Amino acid sequence: MSHELLLQLSIVVLLLPLLSFLIIIFNQKRLGKASGIIGTSILGIDLLLSAVIAYGKLVNYSEETIIQWKFNWFSIGNRTIDLGIGIDNLAAVMLIVVTLISFLVHLFSTEYMHGDKRFPRFFAYLGIFTFSMLGIVIANNLLNMYIFWELVGLSSYLLIGFWYEKDSASNASKKAFITNRIGDFGFLIGILIAFFAFNTFMFDEIFDQMRSGIIPFESGSILTAMGILLFAGAIGKSAQFPLHVWLPDAMEGPTPVSALIHAATMVAAGVYMTAKIFPLFTADALTFVAYTGAFTAFMAATIGITQTDFKRVLAYSTVSQLGFMVMALGVGAYTYGFFHLVTHAWFKACLFLASGSVIHAMHHSLHKLNDHHTDAQDIRNMGGLRKTMPKTYFTFLLATVAIAGVPLTSGFLSKDGILAGTLAFGNLSGHWIIPVLAFVSAGMTAFYMFRLTILSFHGDAKTEAAKMTHENNFQILVPLIVLAGLSIWIFYSFNPIDASSGWFAKSFKPVATVVPAEYQFDFILPLDNTAHNGDEHSVLNKLEEEMHHQHYTAMGLSLLIAGLAILLAFLFYQFKKINADKVADSIKPLYLFSYNKWYIDEIYQKSFIGGTILLTKIMYWVDTYIIDGIVNGVSYIIRVLGTFTGKFDLGVVDGLVNLSGGVVGFSGSILRKLQTGRVQTYLLLSVLGLIAVIWWIV
Amino acid sequence: MEIGLNHYLIVSAILFVLGLFGIITRKNAIMVLMSMELILNSANINFIAFAKYGGMNFDGHIAAMFVIVLAAAEVAVALAIVLNIYHNFKHVNIDEVSSLKE
Numbered sequence: 001m002s003h004e005l006l007l008q009l010s011i012v013v014l015l016l017p018l019l020s021f022l023i024i025i026f027n028q029k030r031l032g033k034a035s036g037i038i039g040t041s042i043l044g045i046d047l048l049l050s051a052v053i054a055y056g057k058l059v060n061y062s063e064e065t066i067i068q069w070k071f072n073w074f075s076i077g078n079r080t081i082d083l084g085i086g087i088d089n090l091a092a093v094m095l096i097v098v099t100l101i102s103f104l105v106h107l108f109s110t111e112y113m114h115g116d117k118r119f120p121r122f123f124a125y126l127g128i129f130t131f132s133m134l135g136i137v138i139a140n141n142l143l144n145m146y147i148f149w150e151l152v153g154l155s156s157y158l159l160i161g162f163w164y165e166k167d168s169a170s171n172a173s174k175k176a177f178i179t180n181r182i183g184d185f186g187f188l189i190g191i192l193i194a195f196f197a198f199n200t201f202m203f204d205e206i207f208d209q210m211r212s213g214i215i216p217f218e219s220g221s222i223l224t225a226m227g228i229l230l231f232a233g234a235i236g237k238s239a240q241f242p243l244h245v246w247l248p249d250a251m252e253g254p255t256p257v258s259a260l261i262h263a264a265t266m267v268a269a270g271v272y273m274t275a276k277i278f279p280l281f282t283a284d285a286l287t288f289v290a291y292t293g294a295f296t297a298f299m300a301a302t303i304g305i306t307q308t309d310f311k312r313v314l315a316y317s318t319v320s321q322l323g324f325m326v327m328a329l330g331v332g333a334y335t336y337g338f339f340h341l342v343t344h345a346w347f348k349a350c351l352f353l354a355s356g357s358v359i360h361a362m363h364h365s366l367h368k369l370n371d372h373h374t375d376a377q378d379i380r381n382m383g384g385l386r387k388t389m390p391k392t393y394f395t396f397l398l399a400t401v402a403i404a405g406v407p408l409t410s411g412f413l414s415k416d417g418i419l420a421g422t423l424a425f426g427n428l429s430g431h432w433i434i435p436v437l438a439f440v441s442a443g444m445t446a447f448y449m450f451r452l453t454i455l456s457f458h459g460d461a462k463t464e465a466a467k468m469t470h471e472n473n474f475q476i477l478v479p480l481i482v483l484a485g486l487s488i489w490i491f492y493s494f495n496p497i498d499a500s501s502g503w504f505a506k507s508f509k510p511v512a513t514v515v516p517a518e519y520q521f522d523f524i525l526p527l528d529n530t531a532h533n534g535d536e537h538s539v540l541n542k543l544e545e546e547m548h549h550q551h552y553t554a555m556g557l558s559l560l561i562a563g564l565a566i567l568l569a570f571l572f573y574q575f576k577k578i579n580a581d582k583v584a585d586s587i588k589p590l591y592l593f594s595y596n597k598w599y600i601d602e603i604y605q606k607s608f609i610g611g612t613i614l615l616t617k618i619m620y621w622v623d624t625y626i627i628d629g630i631v632n633g634v635s636y637i638i639r640v641l642g643t644f645t646g647k648f649d650l651g652v653v654d655g656l657v658n659l660s661g662g663v664v665g666f667s668g669s670i671l672r673k674l675q676t677g678r679v680q681t682y683l684l685l686s687v688l689g690l691i692a693v694i695w696w697i698v
Numbered sequence: 699m700e701i702g703l704n705h706y707l708i709v710s711a712i713l714f715v716l717g718l719f720g721i722i723t724r725k726n727a728i729m730v731l732m733s734m735e736l737i738l739n740s741a742n743i744n745f746i747a748f749a750k751y752g753g754m755n756f757d758g759h760i761a762a763m764f765v766i767v768l769a770a771a772e773v774a775v776a777l778a779i780v781l782n783i784y785h786n787f788k789h790v791n792i793d794e795v796s797s798l799k800e
Contacts, residue, residue, distance in 0.1 A: 677796065678793060679792075680722050680723070680792075683721060683722055684722045687718060687722070
């Protein structure tokens with residue numbers, strides 16, 4: 001497969017979902033139910049092509065950094081704006097992740113959205129969303145990425161607010177969009193700094209220039225700022241603290257949307273972008289990224305423990321796992337950050353779709369019971385679903401085990417790598433808080449995921465509705481089984497306890513930093529590897545070496561913590577040895593703090609939203625009394641002046657005109673008498689004139 | 699008292715002024731015509747007087763003769779016009795004869 005073919009195929013892969021969107025959106029009435037089949041089959045073809053591309057890139061050209069194509073868009077002044085597409089190893093794998101999950105979500109939705117009155121439009125939106133996401137994936141420059149970045153924002157807005165009749169859904173879509181825009185603003189400033197300094201948007205050209213020593217404004221702090229600003233885009237899209245608030249609310253969208261957007265694609269875009277620009281992060285920027293990720297992971301995990309809405313628990317779990325990925329990139333564990341992105345995509349999509357399956361079944365039985373008050377998503381209304389929905393339970397359990405980091409799963413491999421990375425980073429840089437937060441969050445993840453599983457699937461049915469649920473049909477089960485299957489370790493590395501020897505880690509070797517040495521951690525800087533060239537165990541930098549040393553420590557610790565957490569979850573909720581309510585009562589302030597999501601929404605409500613409203617009120621006051629006052633004052637003055645000039649005009653100017661008119665009229669009326677038309681009068685006058693002339697002469 | 703040139707000229711001037719006065723003040727067209735005759739005759743007296751005292755021999759006489767002939771022709775034409783005016787207006791008041799003006 002040649003480079004050209006690979007690139008042409010990528011363009012086809014990019015455009016197919018757009019085609020799906022265009023076909024469906026303009027033929028909604030005509031297609032009806034068929035739109036689901038059309039969307040799904042187009043995505044199926046897309047998936048096959050992506051697999052071909054990924055195979056071509058990872059097998060044939062694995063060693064090549066990037067296969068890309070650039071073209072000139074336009075020139076302005078002495079700057080040229082180039083666009084282009086590029087396939088590197090990251091993009092190759094992301095293509096599969098995006099198209100596979102999008103395909104499965106399409107398939108799932110044909111059943112889940114069955115009977116919705118805007119059924120075709122849903123598939124059209126899924127199409128445009130997939131198109132925008134693929135655009136981000138195959139962008140080889142910041143400008144392309146930004147364009148599709150915003151398109152993703154738009155299409156997620158459409159999808160989250162799909163049931164816009166519900167106030168909560170339309171508010172959630174607005175919240176998601178606006179919160180994302182805040183991050184995007186930073187992203188845009190970062191892009192502009194990069195363009196100003198390097199005169200190009202291309203990743204490889206920026207890296208080349210930095211490698212040769214060019215940095216923005218010759219200042220390390222500007223370089224750090226550029227990195228952090230670009231990362232701000234990821235803070236918005238990947239729901240990092242403090243912009244994570246949109247993601248849990250976005251659960252108002254249909255559940256397949258949650259699986260598509262909030263598991264694998266949109267939120268992954270931020271991490272993906274951070275991975276793409278990873279080489280240009282300075283030491284300070286990396287520390288910032290690492291702390292953001294670690295704090296987000298910890299905070300979201302503490303909130304996840306107490307939530308009672310099925311999807312909300314998953315939402316906070318997503319935020320927490322995204323924190324893990326961002327933290328991994330921040331500490332320099334590049335490979336495992338991206339690895340976790342991929343493994344998380346599978347098991348989180350599986351969890352979301354399984355939750356969709358449960359909610360779908362609950363809705364059905366509630367509908368049969370004519371019950372419109374019970375919340376179909378509240379885990380306190382579930383229980384015992386293990387017996388009625390065994391296949392859903394099994395896939396859900398497999399994904400839960402994976403996210404909890406139990407051995408023999410994909411989640412274990414990736415999380416273990418990240419934890420080793422944090423330990424190594426803590427060891428080398430002295431930032432010990434990060435590994436502590438990471439391990440605590442990992443333990444809490446295991447706890448709340450098993451809490452969710454036990455409360456909803458184990459025990460006895462807590463309501464009539466839960467008892468009457470039954471298993472869904474194959475369109476819902478197939479995606480679940482495929483995704484759960486992908487949570488098994490074997491797909492990434494044959495060794496179930498160490499991913500570093502698997503193909504995945506080999507394809508995604510850490511990339512060398514391009515930041516000048518004085519602004520970078522010395523353990524991130526590439527080692528002089530000439531002596532070990534060709535050696536099986538050659539490593540890029542000291543951090544990687546340290547990660548290998550810390551590998552077993554991290555594994556032991558994470559196994560211990562996860563095991564304890566799972567045991568605790570069983571003691572609490574399965575065997576009821578410890579009464580959860582009593583424990584919650586004894587630490588009531590902490591419980592409420594977590595249950596109310598750290599009051600972050602309330603803080604934003606009071607500070608930013610309240611502040612904005614206060615500001616608008618002040619501005620309104622200023623507008624009413626000061627601006628309007630000035631305007632009215634000026635108008636009053638002008639009115640007075642107008643009256644005055646009016647008087648002046650009437651009196652003086654008109655007076656003069658009338659006076660001259662009057663003088664002329666008066667003299668005319670006198671002189672008119674001379675013009676009598678009588679010859680005798682004229683004769684008299686001429687005689688008098690003659691006499692006068694003679695008199696004057698003589 | 700020796701009758702000299704001045705006496706003639708004075709008589710002539712009185713006649714001229716009387717004629718002028720008549721032309722200006724009279725409303726009747728006949729009277730205006732008669733006043734014009736007075737002016738012409740005052741001019742004739744001047745011609746004759748300057749012929750006698752100015753040493754111009756018969757030149758003045760000839761001019762006076764021309765004036766008399768011209769006055770006769772003029773009176774004939776003017777009287778014809780006045781008759782026509784009378785025929786149209788039943789009066790000869792020149793102030794009211796202004797139909798051509800309108």
